[in-house]
Amino acid sequence: xxxxLVFLLLFPLMVSCGxxxxxxxxxxxxxxxxxxxxxxxATKTLHVAAVCMCCSKDKxxxxxxxxxxxxxxxxxxxxxxxxxxxxxxxxxxxxxxxPQVYQWGLAEQIPDSPPYDTAVARIATKADTHNxxxxxGMGELDGGQxxxxxxLLAPDGTVQAKHRKVHLIDTDEAGGFTPALRSAxxxxxxxxxxxxxxHAAMLICADVSDYWLATxxxxxxxxxxxxxxxxxxxxxxxxxVSRQFNAWEIFANRCGQEAxxxxxxxxxxxDPAGTVRAGGEGAQRYEYTIVRVY
Amino acid sequence: MKRAVITxxxxxxxxTAGYPDATLRVGTNPLAYPLSxxxxxxxQRYVPIAAGLEYGFNVSVxxxxxxxxxxxxxxxxxxxxxxxxxxxxxxxxxxFPFDRNVYGGLFCKVWDFYNKxxxxxxxxxxxxxxxxxxxxxxxxxxDTRLNQTFAVLSWSSLEHTRPGIGWFLSPxxxxxxxxxxxxxxxxxxx
Numbered sequence: 001x002x003x004x005l006v007f008l009l010l011f012p013l014m015v016s017c018g019x020x021x022x023x024x025x026x027x028x029x030x031x032x033x034x035x036x037x038x039x040x041x042a043t044k045t046l047h048v049a050a051v052c053m054c055c056s057k058d059k060x061x062x063x064x065x066x067x068x069x070x071x072x073x074x075x076x077x078x079x080x081x082x083x084x085x086x087x088x089x090x091x092x093x094x095x096x097x098x099p100q101v102y103q104w105g106l107a108e109q110i111p112d113s114p115p116y117d118t119a120v121a122r123i124a125t126k127a128d129t130h131n132x133x134x135x136x137g138m139g140e141l142d143g144g145q146x147x148x149x150x151x152l153l154a155p156d157g158t159v160q161a162k163h164r165k166v167h168l169i170d171t172d173e174a175g176g177f178t179p180a181l182r183s184a185x186x187x188x189x190x191x192x193x194x195x196x197x198x199h200a201a202m203l204i205c206a207d208v209s210d211y212w213l214a215t216x217x218x219x220x221x222x223x224x225x226x227x228x229x230x231x232x233x234x235x236x237x238x239x240x241v242s243r244q245f246n247a248w249e250i251f252a253n254r255c256g257q258e259a260x261x262x263x264x265x266x267x268x269x270x271d272p273a274g275t276v277r278a279g280g281e282g283a284q285r286y287e288y289t290i291v292r293v294y
Numbered sequence: 295m296k297r298a299v300i301t302x303x304x305x306x307x308x309x310t311a312g313y314p315d316a317t318l319r320v321g322t323n324p325l326a327y328p329l330s331x332x333x334x335x336x337x338q339r340y341v342p343i344a345a346g347l348e349y350g351f352n353v354s355v356x357x358x359x360x361x362x363x364x365x366x367x368x369x370x371x372x373x374x375x376x377x378x379x380x381x382x383x384x385x386x387x388x389x390f391p392f393d394r395n396v397y398g399g400l401f402c403k404v405w406d407f408y409n410k411x412x413x414x415x416x417x418x419x420x421x422x423x424x425x426x427x428x429x430x431x432x433x434x435x436x437d438t439r440l441n442q443t444f445a446v447l448s449w450s451s452l453e454h455t456r457p458g459i460g461w462f463l464s465p466x467x468x469x470x471x472x473x474x475x476x477x478x479x480x481x482x483x484x
Contacts, residue, residue, distance in 0.1 A: 033458035234468035
């Protein structure tokens with residue numbers, strides 16, 4: 001009897017939550033005092049901005065808003081290298097009235113090379129004009145499927161990389177999105193690219209909770225996580241995602257009211273120790289910092 | 295400063311003073327065990343608050359040498375999720391102002407949040423206050439308490455980092471400014 005009791009008490013030491021797909025981050029992931037990350041000796045730099053945008057239900061309004069934000073950031077920081085917008089930023093994240101019709105109506109095809117459809121073409125022109133990288137989220141039509149996609153535009157206005165969301169949540173499914181395949185050979189689901197010599201992985205919102213994707217990224221090791229989200233959660237003291245990958249994180253989100261959902265406008269850039277370098281919550285704005293990598 | 299030193303010496307003297315009914319207690323927090331397994335998402339998120347943020351295997355050892363004071367140490371080891379393993383030890387003193395059941399406690403815990411994939415440790419130490427009630431049922435006991443941390447010192451094995459220190463009433467002050475946790479310990483007295 002005693003042996004059985006001892007075995008039962010010690011058994012939790014032998015398990016590690018198995019290989020369940022979803023990582024449920026704990027309060028320990030965001031606990032502690034902010035650490036000081038000394039990047040003074042870093043050799044690579046990237047001037048980055050995370051945009052927190054309040055979205056209209058109308059796609060044209062959002063494209064105009066995105067263009068204005070890009071112009072504003074470039075005017076404030078002429079040295080900017082990368083601007084990141086949130087997930088499915090061409091419209092509301094979720095329209096409860098008719099989620100599928102709405103998301104399919106916003107989506108476009110994203111060919112690998114020009115000519116591009118409306119949204120990519122307009123933002124690509126801005127990237128080209130200002131000679132910067134721009135990342136944003138949008139619905140992508142391909143092969144009769146709808147994907148929740150993040151596009152990285154290069155400074156010449158071409159598509160440098162695309163990432164399709166792997167880990168859908170119920171509102172994605174209600175919107176008619178199809179998940180990307182979990183395949184390390186597929187650059188659309190495991191998307192790692194170089195920006196000015198900095199190794200960056202692209203993630204969309206709940207992708208960060210995907211055990212397969214997290215493991216693949218950690219096995220390769222990256223310097224930067226480019227994370228577009230639609231999250232209503234309030235601000236964190238410690239960034240769990242940076243600590244998950246021990247990499248810089250750009251957390252680009254949205255703000256304002258969309259139907260029943262109020263987005264707090266939590267948007268930030270954190271260093272590999274999980275310390276928020278620039279960020280907060282509130283109205284439409286951008287957060288800027290210099291990512292320095294050893 | 296003098297007053298603080300005298301208080302510590304006085305507490306130490308009280309705690310170690312001879313007592314004919316000195317008691318050793320060994321217990322465990324049963325709610326912490328299931329947290330190392332795969333639970334429904336919301337259980338995985340919120341049950342830890344009711345488990346004193348302890349995960350997995352855990353043991354507490356208490357020693358009461360007189361009716362007013364008891365020493366206690368706790369150890370908990372378990373995975374918080376697929377990527378992180380948590381080790382924590384607590385040590386502190388419980389003061390029983392009225393009888394042997396109601397008490398207040400001052401503890402310090404040290405925890406190591408270990409990212410198994412990047413092999414980076416995040417160490418933290420935090421003092422916390424507790425209020426509790428212990429039910430004695432013969433040799434068996436059930437100890438229930440509320441804990442509230444108030445400060446934290448953190449450091450890491452990650453290269454290029456230096457320690458940080460700050461007030462700490464909640465891990466997520468943007469969501470809940472003050473977050474006490476609940477701990478239930480069951481065990482035996484010897």
